[in-house]
Amino acid sequence: MSAVIESHHDDDHHHGPDKGLMRWVLTTNHKDIGTLYLWFSFSMFLIGGCMALVIRAELFQPGLQLVVPEFFNQMTTMHGLIMVFGAVMPAFVGLANWLVPMMIGAPDMALPRMNNYSFWILPFAFAMLLSTLFMEGGAPNFGWTFYAPLSTEYAPPSVTFFIFAVHLMGISSIMGSINVVVTILNLRAPGMRLMDMPLFVWTWLITAYLLIAVMPVLAGVVTMMLMDIHFGTAFFNAGGGGDPVLFQHVFWFFGHPEVYIMILPAFGVVSAIIPTFARKKLFGYDSMVYATASIAFLSFIVWAHHMFTVGMPIAGELYFMYATMLIAVPTGVKVFNWVATMWQGSMTFETPMLFAIAFVILFTIGGLSGLMLAIVPADFQYHDTYFVVAHFHYVLVPGSIFSIMAAAYYWLPKWTGNMYDETLGKTHFWLSFVGVNVTFFPQHFIGLAGMPRRYPDYALQFADWNMVSSVGAFIFGFSQLLFLFIVIKCVMGGKKATDEVWDGAEGLEWTIASPAPYHTFSTPPALPERAMA
Amino acid sequence: MAGTEKRHQSRNGYMVGLKWLIAAIAVGSSWSVLADWSALNMTQGVTEISREVYDLHMLIFGICVLIGIIVFGIMIWSMLVHRKSLGHEPATFSHNTKLEYAWTIIPIFILIGMAVPATSTLRDMYDSSNADIDIEVRGYQWKWQYTYLNDDPAQEVKFMSSLLTPPDEFYNRAPKREHYLSDVDNPLVIPINKRVRFLITSNDVIHSWWVPDFAVKKDAIPGFVHESWAVVEEPGIYRGKCTELCGKDHGFMPIVVKAVEQQEYESWLAMKQQEAKDVYETVGKTWSMAELMETGEQVYIQHCATCHQINGEGIPPAFPSLVGQGLAVGDLDGHVDIVVNGKAGSAMQAFAAQLNPAEIAAVVTYERNAWGNDVGDLVQPREVNALIVAEE
Numbered sequence: 001m002s003a004v005i006e007s008h009h010d011d012d013h014h015h016g017p018d019k020g021l022m023r024w025v026l027t028t029n030h031k032d033i034g035t036l037y038l039w040f041s042f043s044m045f046l047i048g049g050c051m052a053l054v055i056r057a058e059l060f061q062p063g064l065q066l067v068v069p070e071f072f073n074q075m076t077t078m079h080g081l082i083m084v085f086g087a088v089m090p091a092f093v094g095l096a097n098w099l100v101p102m103m104i105g106a107p108d109m110a111l112p113r114m115n116n117y118s119f120w121i122l123p124f125a126f127a128m129l130l131s132t133l134f135m136e137g138g139a140p141n142f143g144w145t146f147y148a149p150l151s152t153e154y155a156p157p158s159v160t161f162f163i164f165a166v167h168l169m170g171i172s173s174i175m176g177s178i179n180v181v182v183t184i185l186n187l188r189a190p191g192m193r194l195m196d197m198p199l200f201v202w203t204w205l206i207t208a209y210l211l212i213a214v215m216p217v218l219a220g221v222v223t224m225m226l227m228d229i230h231f232g233t234a235f236f237n238a239g240g241g242g243d244p245v246l247f248q249h250v251f252w253f254f255g256h257p258e259v260y261i262m263i264l265p266a267f268g269v270v271s272a273i274i275p276t277f278a279r280k281k282l283f284g285y286d287s288m289v290y291a292t293a294s295i296a297f298l299s300f301i302v303w304a305h306h307m308f309t310v311g312m313p314i315a316g317e318l319y320f321m322y323a324t325m326l327i328a329v330p331t332g333v334k335v336f337n338w339v340a341t342m343w344q345g346s347m348t349f350e351t352p353m354l355f356a357i358a359f360v361i362l363f364t365i366g367g368l369s370g371l372m373l374a375i376v377p378a379d380f381q382y383h384d385t386y387f388v389v390a391h392f393h394y395v396l397v398p399g400s401i402f403s404i405m406a407a408a409y410y411w412l413p414k415w416t417g418n419m420y421d422e423t424l425g426k427t428h429f430w431l432s433f434v435g436v437n438v439t440f441f442p443q444h445f446i447g448l449a450g451m452p453r454r455y456p457d458y459a460l461q462f463a464d465w466n467m468v469s470s471v472g473a474f475i476f477g478f479s480q481l482l483f484l485f486i487v488i489k490c491v492m493g494g495k496k497a498t499d500e501v502w503d504g505a506e507g508l509e510w511t512i513a514s515p516a517p518y519h520t521f522s523t524p525p526a527l528p529e530r531a532m533a
Numbered sequence: 534m535a536g537t538e539k540r541h542q543s544r545n546g547y548m549v550g551l552k553w554l555i556a557a558i559a560v561g562s563s564w565s566v567l568a569d570w571s572a573l574n575m576t577q578g579v580t581e582i583s584r585e586v587y588d589l590h591m592l593i594f595g596i597c598v599l600i601g602i603i604v605f606g607i608m609i610w611s612m613l614v615h616r617k618s619l620g621h622e623p624a625t626f627s628h629n630t631k632l633e634y635a636w637t638i639i640p641i642f643i644l645i646g647m648a649v650p651a652t653s654t655l656r657d658m659y660d661s662s663n664a665d666i667d668i669e670v671r672g673y674q675w676k677w678q679y680t681y682l683n684d685d686p687a688q689e690v691k692f693m694s695s696l697l698t699p700p701d702e703f704y705n706r707a708p709k710r711e712h713y714l715s716d717v718d719n720p721l722v723i724p725i726n727k728r729v730r731f732l733i734t735s736n737d738v739i740h741s742w743w744v745p746d747f748a749v750k751k752d753a754i755p756g757f758v759h760e761s762w763a764v765v766e767e768p769g770i771y772r773g774k775c776t777e778l779c780g781k782d783h784g785f786m787p788i789v790v791k792a793v794e795q796q797e798y799e800s801w802l803a804m805k806q807q808e809a810k811d812v813y814e815t816v817g818k819t820w821s822m823a824e825l826m827e828t829g830e831q832v833y834i835q836h837c838a839t840c841h842q843i844n845g846e847g848i849p850p851a852f853p854s855l856v857g858q859g860l861a862v863g864d865l866d867g868h869v870d871i872v873v874n875g876k877a878g879s880a881m882q883a884f885a886a887q888l889n890p891a892e893i894a895a896v897v898t899y900e901r902n903a904w905g906n907d908v909g910d911l912v913q914p915r916e917v918n919a920l921i922v923a924e925e
Contacts, residue, residue, distance in 0.1 A: 062713065063705045069781045070848065137850050143778045149755065150738040150780060154674075154880060156851065238756020244739060245754060279617070281627040309741060309776075310752045311759035314659045318652060325644045329637060336636045339608050344624035346617045357612065361605055368597040375647060377654040378590045380750045381575055384741060384776040445573040450745050452776040455784035457703055459715045461572060 016518050025120070028112035029518065030097045031415075036119050037094030038408075042484070044086030044126065045401075049477050051079035056439075056473035059466050064457055072456035073141035074133065080144025081162075084262070085169045086126050088396065091404045092265040093118075093176050096204050098415065100180060102509040102516065103198045105189030105525040110182040118175035125168035132158035143454060145255070148236035148247040152228045159229065163222045170215040177208035177215075184208075189508070189524045195289065196527075198507050199282065200268030202289050206296045207264045210257045213300070217254040221247065245310050252303035260299040263363075263395060264292060266403035267334060270356045272507070273410050274338055277353035278345030279504040284337040291330035291337075298327050308379045317376050324374040328367070335364050350502075351425030355406035358398055358433050366394030369444065384454075387447025393440045397476075402432070405483065412490050413497035417515030420490040428486060431479035438472025576745050579767050579792075583748035585654045593647055600643075658748075661760040664730030666723065672733075672740030672753035672775070674880055675782035675839060678887060679721050681802065682732070690805040693887050694719045695835060696785050700843075703785075715772045718835070720789035723765065724798035730762045737882065738780060744773035744790055752777055765792040780880070782839055812889045816914045820894070822902075825911055829899025832892045837900075840880060845904040851880060861900045862908055868897055869912055873921060890918035 017023050017032065024036060054075045058066045067075070097115065101108055109115045132139040137156035140146065151159060184205045188197070197205075224247075227233040234240025236247045267288075275282045282288065305324040308317060338360050347353070369391040373379050382388060405428075413419050442465035447453075451462045458466065497514040508527075512520050577587045615621045669680040676695035683689045697716040701707035723729045733742050735753035743750040747763040765771075773788035793801070834843065840852040845861075847854040855861040860868040872893055875883035884893060891914040901908040 062709060064703050065705065069784065070851075073778070073781065073783075141780075147739055147778070150778065154738055154780060238754075244756065278615075279623040281625070283627050283629075284633055285627070287633055309750050310754065311757060314655065317655060317659075321651065321655075322648060325648060328644060329640050332640050333633070333637055335604060339604060339611070340629075340632070342608060342611045343615065344621075344626075345611070345615050346621050346623040347612060347615055348617045349612075357608070361608065364604060365601065368601060371647075372590070372593050372597060375589060375593055375651045377586045377651055377658060377748070378593065380658075381586060381590065381745060381748055383750060448575045449572050450576070450774070452743070452774050452784075454778045457714060457784050460709060460711075460713050464572070 028116050030101050030109045030115065031516065031518065033115050033119050034094045034097030037090050037097060040122060041087050041091035041094055044082050048079050048082035048087055049480065051075045053473060053477050055079065056470040058456060060470040061467065062458055062460055062463050069456045070138060070141060074139040076454050077140045077143050081129065084144065088262045088400050089173065090122060095265065095407050096180055099411065099509065100183055100201055100204060102512065102520060103201050103507055104184065104187060104192060105508050105521045106183060106187035107519065107521050109179050110187055111179045114175050115179055118172045118179065121168050121172040125165045125172065128161050129165040132161050145251060148225065148244050152225050152236055163226050166222045167219055170219045173211050174215050177211035180204055180208040189527055191527050199271035199288055200265065203264040203268030203292055206292050207261050210261050210296055210299065214254040214257045217250060221250040221254065248307050248310060249304065252306045255306065256303040257299040260295060262400045264296065266359065266400050267292060269403045269407045270338065270359050273352050273356040273406055274341050276502050276504040277350060278342050278347050280341060280345040283340035287333055288337055291333040294330040295327060298323065302327065305374060308376050309383050321374055321376045325371065328371050331367055335360060351422065351429055352406045352410035354426065354429045355402045355409065359402045359406065362394055362398035366391055366399055369394065382447065384452055385447035386443040386451050386453055389453045390440050390443035390447060397440065398436050408487065413501045414509060414514050414516055416491050417497055418490050418494035419497050420486055420494065424482065424486045428479060428482045431482065432476055435472050435476025435479055439469050439476055442469045578746040578748055579765055579769065579771065580747050580763050582658055583746060585657065586748040589650055589654055592650065596643060596647065661730055661762045663728060664762060665727040666729045668729060668731055670731050670733045670742050670753065672735040673882060673887065674737050674780050675786040677786065677788060688806060690802060690809065692719050694721065696787060714785065715787050717787055717789045720791045722791045722793060722798060722801050724795045725765050725768055725792050728762060728764050730760060732758050732760060734758045739777050740775050740779045741777035742788060743776045744771055744788055746771040750776060768792050768794060812891065816890045816918050820913060822911055825895045825898040826902060828892065829895035832888065832896040833899050836888065837896065855900050856904050856906060862906050865910055865912060869917060869920065872897055885921050890914045890921060893917045
């Protein structure tokens with residue numbers, strides 16, 4: 001460590017970004033790479049969103065009006081894949097890039113060149129995935145969960161491109177998360193203990209371990225598919241002595257931690273924002289850390305609750321039911337802590353706070369429906385219906401995505417040096433809030449009344465609520481263009497932000513200038529006296 | 534002075550809070566009066582198990598709503614009262630060990646309260662012993678096959694059940710009738726008050742057999758046979774759906790179960806057994822071209838047109854065209870073979886399991902002589918039968 005500091009040249013301090021396009025291609029600066037990740041994520045969010053709107057437009061009325069069932073299945077599949085791997089995950093990696101070094105007082109990520117690679121793999125991976133839409137036989141059409149044998153023996157030829165795209169995304173994620181772990185464990189400002197770290201850093205540290213643990217499992221399962229399709233193996237083919245259910249076990253062993261990968265950093269974001277605008281310290285910091293770790297641990301031992309209908313023996317069903325219900329305990333602790341942080345605070349409701357509060361309420365609704373889904377006998381009625389669609393969209397859209405938007409509004413002034421337009425921000429919030437609930441709340445009803453998911457067309461009794469849901473989806477979808485406008489406007493100019501930006505904000509990132517200089521903390525900051533009382 | 538002012542302000546805050554709460558309750562209750570619950574909630578169904586499941590669902594839903602009201606109530610109250618704009622000063626606490634223990638331990642007891650009834654219901658559902666009737670349910674892309682198992686194979690009844698709604702209705706060329714996408718040509722018929730066991734499996738990809746009124750949902754997985762059961766208490770028609778994505782027509786393979794009195798069931802079963810015998814006899818006779826073409830067209834529309842399309846042109850490359858190319862205008866033996874045995878690694882199924890020899894002969898003849906194909910030859914049911922028997 002000391003060798004690194006000694007070899008450091010002073011003239012580096014004042015060098016800024018390169019000019020032109022090559023700045024972005026060659027950059028190893030965590031802020032540039034964070035920006036790249038965030039813009040990439042937003043563009044994928046719009047593409048995946050357009051696919052969602054194709055789905056909702058087709059479901060506006062019974063009958064097949066716009067697309068044929070083959071294409072409808074491609075849309076549901078690609079929408080899921082792009083939102084999970086292209087929008088939500090890269091957005092959190094972008095936030096980690098921007099914020100982790102600034103929050104722990106590090107000059108950059110620990111492995112800057114690898115950081116560049118892990119971003120630049122992504123555009124190629126998604127170009128490959130999206131190109132399947134134009135191939136003979138069409139894009140992957142077997143759902144984002146790609147259950148075998150629909151995704152092997154019965155898959156379109158483009159499945160091979162899908163497999164390689166998934167491999168690339170996995171490599172990118174693994175490199176990115178190694179970087180986060182190494183940065184957090186090695187580059188904290190002198191004197192910052194693990195239990196002094198902001199919760200966002202904690203949640204990302206745990207998320208990074210989850211990623212390192214499960215992305216290889218995903219790579220394994222797609223490789224087994226590849227072997228089945230091209231090299232005559234029969235891992236998932238019952239006719240060759242294989243087992244289609246094995247696919248689901250391996251997939252969900254990746255898949256369940258994956259859903260927590262998409263929510264744990266959101267917990268970190270919200271735990272930063274609520275105390276700021278309540279002007280009150282986060283309630284129960286230690287229990288927040290332990291709850292996050294517990295949720296991460298439990299995520300490895302509950303995977304088969306996605307598979308209650310595959311015919312597991314009763315002992316298996318009971319075990320996975322009990323283990324799943326247990327997750328409610330640490331998750332409840334988190335929600336109660338946020339509420340207790342707000343309680344007796346002195347709250348103001350700027351846009352980030354609005355998104356954060358909406359996160360707590362709507363994520364909790366998604367959590368409660370998740371608890372209902374854990375109850376095996378009831379799950380037989382809920383499984384693979386719109387009730388499930390409503391559940392996971394509640395935790396992912398007003399959950400993960402609202403937290404990403406909250407983070408964008410909260411830290412934009414630090415990133416750009418300008419305040420965003422508060423009136424437009426609040427308008428964006430209310431449109432999104434109304435849109436998201438009008439879209440997804442009725443889907444609980446449609447599901448309970450008996451409409452299965454991934455249906456391009458439906459019986460007449462589901463017509464009313466599907467129409468309402470589609471209207472909501474268009475309100476939500478188009479209001480994101482307003483978000484784009486607000487961000488661009490903020491980048492271009494606006495009221496100058498102070499260094500502290502928000503009056504209740506705590507953390508090292510608020511001690512540096514706004515906009516954050518290209519290089520920060522080239523010398524480690526002196527920490528204020530122990531944050532933890 | 535400052536003290537009174539603060540008290541005054543927080544009193545103001547409480548008043549604002551109360552007004553909002555009253556407004557929210559008013560809106561909420563008027564909403565519930567307007568709602569049509571049957572379109573919003575799970576069915577109670579027609580079996581003891583389905584009612585147990587419904588009660589369990591309502592219990593857990595009630596607990597979740599209660600938790601929601603308490604947590605959101607506190608949050609909303611706090612948002613209305615603890616605001617800077619009302620002059621509320623922030624408190625400084627950030628820990629409360631007793632409270633934190635309480636909200637870790639109390640939820641565990643609530644969860645145990647949910648797990649106990651869930652476990653007992655699940656045990657009942659998993660006890661599929663002592664069945665009166667065994668029916669094999671086999672998923673195909675995109676229809677169901679029902680086999681009434683019988684120790685004497687000659688007495689076994691087996692038929693396909695597929696969507697009745699014509700494409701004109703879903704492509705909006707004809708008005709949508711009642712039971713749109715929920716009706717089938719041959720419903721499953723079962724007697725009431727008998728323990729019917731379903732042995733669920735699949736011929737190709739994974740499907741899932743779901744009848745909400747019985748609270749039965751089980752994945753149909755190739756290579757596995759899963760059990761489920763129901764004792765239906767009321768005669769009636771119960772509709773269900775496939776709930777595992779199984780390809781293009783996942784949304785177009787409904788389930789219809791007709792529950793009837795024991796007597797009616799027996800006469801229906803006898804009729805089906807007679808039908809099977811009749812078919813057996815027709816296989817022996819010599820069919821004319823016109824007979825084969827007529828039957829062939831019906832069979833084609835019911836079993837082939839979803840993939841190869843009404844006009845025979847298919848949806849290449851997944852579903853090849855049969856017009857003027859390939860086996861349909863080529864080698865007759867090869868043509869019969871692909872219909873009988875299917876094609877490995879493709880969606881083309883082995884139809885020997887689904888169609889009788891007369892139907893296979895008819896549809897092959899039809900494909901060779903329809904849509905401008907004019908091969909002119911035909912195949913007799915007895916030839917197809919001989920092939921199938923030889924292969925067995």
